[in-house]
Amino acid sequence: MRARISALFLTALLLCGQARTVTDAEVQRVHKAALLIDTHNDVPWRVVDGFDFGSKTGEWHTDLTRLKAGGLGGVFFVAYVAGSYVDGNRSAHRTLQLIDTIRRDIIGRYPADFALAGSVREIEDARKAGKIAALIGIEGGHAIEDDLGLLRQYYSLGARYMTLTHTNTNSWADSSGDQTKAGVKHHDGLTDFGKQVVREMNRLGMMVDISHTSDATFNNAVAVSTAPIIASHSSCRALANHPRNLTDAMITALAKKGGVVQINFNCNFLSEKFRAAQAAEETRLEARFQQVTAGKKLSEAEIDGTYQRLRLEMKLTRATLADVVDHIDHVRKIAGIDAVGIGSDFNGITCAPEGLEDVSKFPNLTRALLERGYSESDVKKIYGGNLLRVMRAVEIAAEK
Numbered sequence: 161m162r163a164r165i166s167a168l169f170l171t172a173l174l175l176c177g178q179a180r181t182v183t184d185a186e187v188q189r190v191h192k193a194a195l196l197i198d199t200h201n202d203v204p205w206r207v208v209d210g211f212d213f214g215s216k217t218g219e220w221h222t223d224l225t226r227l228k229a230g231g232l233g234g235v236f237f238v239a240y241v242a243g244s245y246v247d248g249n250r251s252a253h254r255t256l257q258l259i260d261t262i263r264r265d266i267i268g269r270y271p272a273d274f275a276l277a278g279s280v281r282e283i284e285d286a287r288k289a290g291k292i293a294a295l296i297g298i299e300g301g302h303a304i305e306d307d308l309g310l311l312r313q314y315y316s317l318g319a320r321y322m323t324l325t326h327t328n329t330n331s332w333a334d335s336s337g338d339q340t341k342a343g344v345k346h347h348d349g350l351t352d353f354g355k356q357v358v359r360e361m362n363r364l365g366m367m368v369d370i371s372h373t374s375d376a377t378f379n380n381a382v383a384v385s386t387a388p389i390i391a392s393h394s395s396c397r398a399l400a401n402h403p404r405n406l407t408d409a410m411i412t413a414l415a416k417k418g419g420v421v422q423i424n425f426n427c428n429f430l431s432e433k434f435r436a437a438q439a440a441e442e443t444r445l446e447a448r449f450q451q452v453t454a455g456k457k458l459s460e461a462e463i464d465g466t467y468q469r470l471r472l473e474m475k476l477t478r479a480t481l482a483d484v485v486d487h488i489d490h491v492r493k494i495a496g497i498d499a500v501g502i503g504s505d506f507n508g509i510t511c512a513p514e515g516l517e518d519v520s521k522f523p524n525l526t527r528a529l530l531e532r533g534y535s536e537s538d539v540k541k542i543y544g545g546n547l548l549r550v551m552r553a554v555e556i557a558a559e560k
């Protein structure tokens with residue numbers, strides 16, 4: 161009965177949007193009890209350029225020390241393959257280079273902290289051993305160079321999801337990133353080969369990730385996949401009108417299929433207020449960027465890192481922790497608590513929300529969720545329970 165009253169009380173708080181008082185001890189307890197799995201961390205892109213994951217540079221969003229402080233139970237390290245690698249057929253080389261970096265320079269170099277995981281069982285085993293489960297995701301379907309054999313090889317190396325596109329439409333799937341770009345040949349979703357890719361992912365037991373894809377590709381993927389699918393790092397279009405985000409219809413279709421939308425922390429995908437301010441602040445930011453980088457030859461990562469640093473230094477508008485909770489809340493309201501998770505996109509974004517500046521800040525999110533009236537069991541689902549359910553279903557579908 162007590163549990164029922166407290167559940168009713170929490171629901172009442174949620175309905176009237178009132179914050180409840182949460183103690184530090186409660187935050188720590190719930191945070192520790194939940195198995196937090198971030199499905200999208202882009203740090204491999206920095207590590208492959210020589211960044212020592214074990215160093216405490218404080219730059220960008222992720223290193224070993226801050227990851228531990230953030231209390232993560234699992235991380236999908238992403239083999240992000242930029243669309244530029246399509247030129248000259250260098251995508252497979254880049255994918256293998258990044259997978260090697262994840263396995264060797266992150267997991268292999270810090271074996272006391274990480275265990276490579278390729279299944280729900282292995283994630284749970286890592287937890288029991290007191291280690292962070294390290295998983296591999298591939299971002300950008302062009303990584304397979306139109307060859308299912310490469311897809312199978314990536315699976316055998318540990319990849320457990322593939323984002324069907326990045327910002328570029330590839331030869332078998334449309335992206336949300338170039339819908340209006342001249343000269344791009346679109347397919348109105350997935351081609352027949354694209355549908356074969358989805359089926360082969362189902363057969364292997366690799367999660368189909370529809371973040372970055374066009375709405376038509378999303379619809380095709382939902383229709384074709386025999387297993388639940390994920391959005392590894394997307395937010396809600398109803399709250400921030402960006403094509404990278406999912407419409408309410410897409411979120412409910414994903415949920416109906418048993419899938420999950422992992423909320424992205426990019427300010428641009430979280431807040432209309434940020435989007436409006438950004439237009440006005442862009443000129444100032446750009447001028448400052450030109451000033452500090454004049455005469456320097458910077459890598460793509462250094463360019464993004466500089467923008468990120470300047471944004472903080474210049475105290476430009478950012479999204480907030482409350483925005484992240486609003487997106488979680490939105491998915492919960494339209495599709496249920498079982499349909500939402502976390503895919504930060506840390507190290508892939510140049511603006512992170514106030515209060516969630518890097519991977520060490522996750523306990524702030526736990527506090528914000530509890531204050532908003534979410535229960536411990538809700539937090540457990542959002543942080544990893546839902547994702548583990550999808551992974552399990554994908555594993556079972558593969559066995560059939």
Ligand SMILES: [Zn+2]
Binds near residue numbers: 299372
């Ligand atoms: Zn991305």
